[in-house]
Amino acid sequence: xxxxTQSPEALRLQEGESSSLNCSYTVSGLRGLFWYRQDPGKGPxxxxxxxxxxxxxxxxxxxxxxxxxxxxxxxxAPKPExxxxxxxxxxxxxxxTIFGAGTRLFVKA
Amino acid sequence: ETGVTQTPRHLVMGxxxxxxxxxxQHLGHNAMYWYKQSAKKPLELMFVYSLEERVENNSVPSRFxxxxxxxxxxxxxxxxxxxxxxxLYLCASSRQSGIRGTDTQYFGPGTRxxxx
Numbered sequence: 001x002x003x004x005t006q007s008p009e010a011l012r013l014q015e016g017e018s019s020s021l022n023c024s025y026t027v028s029g030l031r032g033l034f035w036y037r038q039d040p041g042k043g044p045x046x047x048x049x050x051x052x053x054x055x056x057x058x059x060x061x062x063x064x065x066x067x068x069x070x071x072x073x074x075x076x077a078p079k080p081e082x083x084x085x086x087x088x089x090x091x092x093x094x095x096x097t098i099f100g101a102g103t104r105l106f107v108k109a
Numbered sequence: 110e111t112g113v114t115q116t117p118r119h120l121v122m123g124x125x126x127x128x129x130x131x132x133x134q135h136l137g138h139n140a141m142y143w144y145k146q147s148a149k150k151p152l153e154l155m156f157v158y159s160l161e162e163r164v165e166n167n168s169v170p171s172r173f174x175x176x177x178x179x180x181x182x183x184x185x186x187x188x189x190x191x192x193x194x195x196x197l198y199l200c201a202s203s204r205q206s207g208i209r210g211t212d213t214q215y216f217g218p219g220t221r222x223x224x225x
Binding site: 004009034036041042043044045046049087089094095096097098099100101102 | 151
């Protein structure tokens with residue numbers, strides 16, 4: 001069964017304390033791995049799509065990487081405004097995208 | 110507002126009410142989606158429309174009824190809901206490509222629904 005698992009469920013960091021979020025997946029034939037950011041009470045905001053193992057993409061303090069089994073979202077020197085829930089997902093069968101439950105990131109000043 | 114818009118942003122309804130959620134996309138996309146998001150759970154896909162044709166229906170109770178009159182508009186009609194239906198309802202759109210499910214989905218801000 002296609003599945004996406006994110007860890008940790010929640011992460012608390014001090015401002016400037018770099019860390020990584022994990023997204024592990026089991027799908028038959030990866031057709032992309034998406035990362036989204038979601039602020040409370042708002043819809044998910046698209047960040048990245050990765051398509052093949054070894055691919056990396058960056059945006060400001062965020063860098064997403066992809067292996068054959070998992071993806072990491074690295075956050076370098078985070079700021080309080082990076083606090084949000086980060087979602088990952090991958091296409092399943094048909095028109096479905098399978099999402100993880102998300103990692104809630106809290107960055108304290 | 111550009112991108113994907115949803116109205117209303119908040120809705121409180123009783124179990125016997127009938128209401129509708131509206132979604133509009135301004136991105137020129139031809140696929141639209143309804144998701145349900147409950148606390149600490151993954152997004153649950155409810156319905157997908159591609160070129161105004163329903164292509165996914167994920168065993169959603171009949172008290173939820175979608176409608177897609179054109180590629181820019183999507184509705185979710187609600188009737189006789191249950192308290193457990195309280196959640197954030199998200200609309201998304203994407204450009205339909207030759208490979209299903211690989212197109213990036215862009216989400217609206219959601220409607221926070223509370224069923225009393």
